Amino acid sequence: MVAAFMTGLDVSIVNVALPSIRAGLHATEDGLQWTVSGYALTFGLLLIPAGRMGDARSRRTLFMWGVALFTLSSAACGLAWNMTVLITARLVQGMAAGAVNPQVSGLIQQMFQRRERGRAFGALGAAIGVSTAAGPLIGGALVTLSGPELGWRWVFLVNVPIGLVLLPLAWRVLPAPRQDAPRRRESMDPVGVLLLGVGVAGLLLPFIQRHQWEGNAKWLLIPASLLVLAGFVTWERFYWREPLVNLALFRKRSYRLGTGIALFYFAGFTGIFFIFTMYLQSGLHYTALLAGLSITPFALGSASASVVGGRLVSRAGRRVVAIGLITVIVGLSATMAATVLVPGPGVGLATALPLLVAGVGSGLVISPNQAITLSEVPPAGGGSAAGVLQTGQRLGSAIGIATAGSTFFGSLGEGWATAFRHGLMVIMLFVVIALSAAAYDLARTR
Template identity: 55%
Template sequence: MDETTEADTDGPAGAHPVAGRNAERRRWQALAVCLLVGFMTLLDVSIVNVALPSIQHGLGASEADLSWVLSGYALTFGLTLIPAGLLGDLWGRRTAFLTGLVGFTVTSAACGLAPTATALVAARLVQGVASGLLGPQISGLIQEMFRGPARARAFGYFGTTVGLATAVGPLAGGLLINAAGSQDGWRWVFFVNLPIGVVAFVLALRLIPHGGRLLSRGTRPRIDVVGVALLAAGLLAVLLPLVQAQQWKGAVKWGLIPLGLLLLAGFVRWERRCRLPLVDLTLFRIHSYRFGTLLGMLYFAGFTTIFFIFTLYLQRGLGYSALEAGAAITPFAAGSAVSAALGGRLVSEHGRTVIIAGLVTVLTGTALAALAVHLVPGHGAGYATAAPLLVAGIGSGLVIAPNQSLALASVPVARAGTAGGVLQTAQRLGTASGVACVGAVFFAHLSSGGSWAGAFQLGVLVALGFEASALGCALADVRQRG
């Protein structure tokens, strides 16, 4: 498949060509709605971390309940992404977007009103499905509405959104719990989604374009049920032991991973023979998409786990409040916000070089954060890590959005939803794998009597390994192209 040809067939703006200044303004307004919704759903991944003590206090939740509040959402989110991408490609991204938005808003209310821990877990599982339905539609709509440098800018803004939502979540959660109290403060972590969801729905009805198109013209669209079953079973078997690594004791769980890999191999074989496959495997013939997917998986395995262990270190190891822990991570969000939009512009001119520069900067900032904790292991660690996290955030902004832009640049618009779903599924797999590996090292050091600072430093070393692997992937891509 020739990448240049694919990119050129998308037209000026996918299914919606620009028609004057009003149309141009409307596209960017529609993007703003997409980013608002994306921010809300991504925020819900990180904001709940600092709310766990409040949930435990307010509902009497067990450690297993708390684990499922976090990992259950991530699990159903990851399982939904690829089928959701296909649904958007088949039935129209606007319809899928609005459906997912309603589902997410309603389940946010159900989470906030949950009378028991079991009810909260059930609501979080369904909320993860709604969030997974939304994810691919956002990247698909960007593909549909923009092309060329404008598309790179749009993905730059999307990268800013990802970085902010990931890093601002703990601060936002801390502020809400601090204001509402530990007994019921956790409920406002979910209630905050309600006004955002309602406003976003009204704006989406007015601004999101109707232009989703069917993958197969002249035939009745249908879902590959066998493919969905094989993919869901395979991903579940791989993800479940990873997201439950700390709570599911014993080695039996790891036997699910080879079973999952066998199911995924069966999925690939089925998709090659299926007339209307769930995932068009020819997407992986596109060089930029293949490398971008792998790089994204490796990078998310490294950078997202830093927040996981840093929050634990600050709150449990040093006794930081939820608000203080969130504030300590804010420098990363600030750095990412500054550089992500810039990265979206630079990538159209400098390509993978921008991502390489970003990865080197992330590696430097992450390593300096570990050094800062070594030099200042006490209560001042939050201040000592501020500058290194700012550096790491600047680097991250030059990785996420540019990589997404390059990965999807040559994907046909009609396949944008499916391609975005696969790309985000790879990122979720990376996150789950990274948390499992880094968490194993982190908790093993603590269980052997080690210090919290030492556990954080060892965890960072594992995260650095994933980030270095992502850098190796980017360098290999450049060499292969050269």
């Protein structure tokens, strides 16, 4: 859980430190963009191959190598003397995060059964939800306490002592591979890895570089990437050894719909923080710390409800996810209303209760959906199956931030508050699509 929290935190913690990085390293807009998006890109690329390698070899070993690399790259980010070093270290940091996260889900599959597995995924959902939502608050506090010159460095260096404690504990408490178990000698499917990597990178890059690459030619990468991914599916179907992704998983309705729900929900979930922090800091001139505090109610609601959702999912199943999605929609609708009723600097306080409600709904979505999606997956393939699920989450995050952000910036001529509400409408549309998939699953189950 600590490793999942640490890698998830670095998705959002850097956002509030960007002005300090710009001043400290004389960064350009492209450099700042790659500081954020480079991490997301390599994070997404490594999830499925790393999950497969953990299944085939040793989850504990790959977990420890990932944590060690994440710790070293975090130190390199904090000590960077120019933007080239910082961006390179962030790319490596994303690769390490992509190596660690599938092992967390795979170890839960391996170590827990039935109701206990739901509770474990509840803890994982809390870690993911709180890390993403609390990133701006923690980053803002570090920048405020350490000052703009050193604050951005501590945003990265804070991972170093955590990683140093994690490594010996992982060696001691995580299960080692059984010595009496037969060795799995299957191929790591290098052709499948290459096709999947090219396809996922091609899908992510236009969204990540939407402001840096001018013109519309960049969007041609999307159909080209879909063709590459179609080639990947064909290769996996006819590969004569064990494929990188077991496509038979998608014949299971729980896995197929759960992956779709995760993709669309994360498109809305992560977009909220991006446009809300932009609205507060750039539109209302909130400090980094105050902007982070304004998002804290969402994190608190998500953390508390994730634990409850993990306990309920074994009895209520997909109904928990549907109720959570409806609660998110209610909370976001109330947030939109609060910006109309209380315009101006008081909006952070006015949106506290609505964001708490949305956070409670989010906690009832992420961990129960993950538990249901992986419920029919054999433990031996838990890592690679979780890698596919988390890749969908990363794709959804990139798409959601791009579409909500583009809508937000395109509406600034009508005012900051109006632009935020327009971006929120796009986010709610993604959540409604996820709710439709959950409702379909409930109807088919009946």
